[in-house]
Amino acid sequence: MSALLFDRLHSGLGVVLDLRASQQALTASNLANAYTPGFQARFIRFDTILADAVGATESQGMTRTDALHVGAPGDLPSAPPIEYVDPVPWSVDGNSVTPEREVIRMTENSIMFEATSTGLNRRLALLRFAASDGKAG
């Protein structure tokens, strides 16, 4: 893959879009099981993933050739860490889904999905502009 056209920012945006779509699937699953006894709500903890990726310096150009290798700082995880919500102690049936929290997470997630895709669109527009000798705009 050309480092010039499709750099880490470009592939990073794609990974984040994937993660956001995965989070939407998890939210759908949580809401569908809002009354399933013993069901634990699941979610992807974005703040730590993104903080790790943003706060780290540029990747040192190392390639992970084995799943057990430690990732270089700045790499986004290929498999998102999925966290479980523990039910509250007074929960009768062990279900830990809070519908209002899920709806809020869903709204935030779709906004971030749109924001990320806007970022991706801007980069593609930039490439199109460069590819057309600066004539198209």
Add this chain to the structure above:
Amino acid sequence: MGFIDTLSITASGLTAERVRLQAVASNLANARTTRGVDGGPYVRQLPLIESVGRDFGTELERNLAWAQVTEVANATDPFELVYDPSHPHADDQGYVKYPNVNILNEMVDMMTTARTYEANVNAVETTKQMAHVAISIGRG
């Protein structure tokens, strides 16, 4: 995993909530029914919902759960006994067995069902919107 999977999960949730509402409707309609098909009073219907998932695929795919109504069971709580010897359905001691339906519980169930159904409809809308955004990537 894709948006189609997400929609099918939400659909399973909508179905589960609809069955729950059907049970509430049946319980409310028969709250004072003293003779059912088997000769006894009406028994409160209780849909049993279980989460069904895949045990293969990526970590994400193994964590997705579809809601499924496995059975609509008879509730086992005791019937309400009312002393009314003049009632044709009274037993030898003059007691009439009324269904084990608690109107207040049914109303609460009905409200939570309606809200959860709405939340699932909301999820359909959001998934649809995200899919539209994804389709238009690169259109400039």
